[in-house]
Amino acid sequence: MRSLAELNGEAPAPFSFVQLSDTHVGFNGPPDPLGTKAFESAVATINGLKNPPELVIVTGDLTHDADSPDEHAKRFKLFKQISSKIGGAQIKVVPGENDAALDGGDMFREFMGPTRYSFDYRGVHFIALDNVSAGRPAVGAEQLRWMKSDLARFPKTAPIIVFTHRPLFDLKPEWEWFTSDGDEVMNALAPYENVTVLYGHIHRENFHQAGSTKMYAARSLIFAFPDPATTPVKKPAPFDKAAPFKNLGIRRVNGNVDGGDLQIEEVELATAEFGGTVGMDQMLKHGNNDSKDE
Amino acid sequence: MKTTTMSKIVTAILLAGICDVGLMLVPSMVGLTRASDHPKVIEIAAKQFEFTPSQITLKKGVPVILRLHSSDRVHGFMSKPLKIDTDIPNNATKDVNVTPDTVGDFVVICDRYCGSGHGSMRMKVTVVE
Ligand SMILES: [Cu+2]
Secondary structure, three states, rough: OOOOOHHHOOOOOEEEEEEEOOOOOOOOOOOOOOOHHHHHHHHHHHHHOOOOOOOOOOOOOOOOOOOOOHHHHHHHHHHHHOOOOOOOOOEEEOOOOOHHHHOOOHHHHHHHHOOOOEEEEOOOOEEEEEOOOOOOOOHHHHHHHHHHHHHHHOOOOOEEHHHHHHHOOOHHHHHEEEOOOOOHHHHHHOOOOOEEEOOOOOOEEEEEEEEEEEEEEEOOOOOOOOOOHHHOOOOOOOOOOOOOHHHHHHHHEEEOOOOOOOOEEOOOOOOHOOOOOOHHOOOOOOOOOOOOOO | OOOOOOOHHHHHHHHHOOOOHHHHHHHHOOOOOOOOHHEEEEEEEEEEOOEOOOEEEOOOOOOOOEEEEOOOOOEEEEEOOOOOEEEEEEOEEEEEEEEOOOOOEEEEEEOOOOOOOOOEEEEEEEEEE
C-alpha cells in the first residue's frame, strides 16, 4: 500500500496527537460555573501524559461569543495564554461558530491564523475545515473547491484526517448538529480509503461511519450536552458538583501510518486538584450568573 | 380542486387576507381561483433569540405562506422535515411557502448565527390531519 509517508519521504512512524474541543473561554455561569477550570485541567492532564503529544488540535469554540469585540478579544488572549502552557506541542485550531460566525472569522484570523488550511504530520495529511464562518452551518463552494484541489495530489490510500467544528452529516439538524453542504464534503472524501473526521460542537462523544470514512465527535471542556435521542429539548446537562468534570475530557489519537485504524482513546481529566468541598466552593465563587445555553 | 365549492373558496380568500379585493366583488370570477392559489398567511416575527409565536399548527397537505419578519438582524429559518431553509433579512419580510406532508411536531431553528443565545432560537410547528 502506498502511503503518504512514502510520497513525502518521511519514514513511516507511529504517531500520537491530542484533540481538545469546545473550551468556550469566557463562559461563566450556569450550567457550568467552572469557567476555564476544565480547560486548565486538560492542559495539566496533557502535560502529565507519559508520552506528551507533539501535536494538539482544537476543534472549535475556543472562545465563547461576546457582544463586545473587546471582550471577545480578551477571550482569545486568555485561550492563547492557557493553551500556551501545553509543553512542547504545536497547536492547530479551527473555529467554532462562537469564534467566527458573527464577524466572518476576522478576529479568529487576527489571533489564531487562517480558518482553513492543511498540513502534513508524520505522514498523515491533515485538513482543517471551516464550517462556521459563513454564519451558518456551511463549508461553501469556494472552500470545497480548495479542499478538492488540496486532496487531488494524494493517492486514494493516503491517510487523511479532517478536523472541523460541526458534524459533516445530519446528526441532529434541529439542534443545529449538521453542515448544510456536508454531503458535498463527504462525496469529495469518499474516494479516499483512509479518512478520519474529528469534530466537536456537540459536547459529547459520537461515532458515525459513512462508507470507509470514520467520524468522531469529541467531548467538550465545559458543559456537556445530553443524548438527543432521549432529550426532547436542546439543553446542556446539569452541573454535578460532586463530579464537576463529568462527561468532559480530552482525546488521544494513536496511529501508525502503515495502515490499520486509528486508535481513539478518551482521556479523563485530572480532578485531584479540585477534590474536596473547600476547593469546589472556591471554584464556584468565580461564576457570575449569565445563563447561556450554547 | 375543480369540485371546490363556493363557500370553501370564499373561506380561503378570507383566510388569505391578501387577495385582490376585486375578486370579492366579482363572484363570477371566483370560480377561476383555486384555494391553493391563496394560502393562509401566518406572520412570524424573529428577533434575538426567539420567534413569535413560538408555536403554530398547520394542516397536512394544506399550503400556507409563512410571512417571516426580522426586526434586529439577519436570522435563519430552517427545518429539514418541513423542507424550509431560508434567511430572514434584517428589517425585511420574507415569504415562505409550505405544504406539510407529514403529521407531527417539528422544530424550526435559526441557523444563521446571531449571538450567544442563538442555540436556543427555535419554534415548534405542529402538523395535524
Ligand atoms: Cu437568530
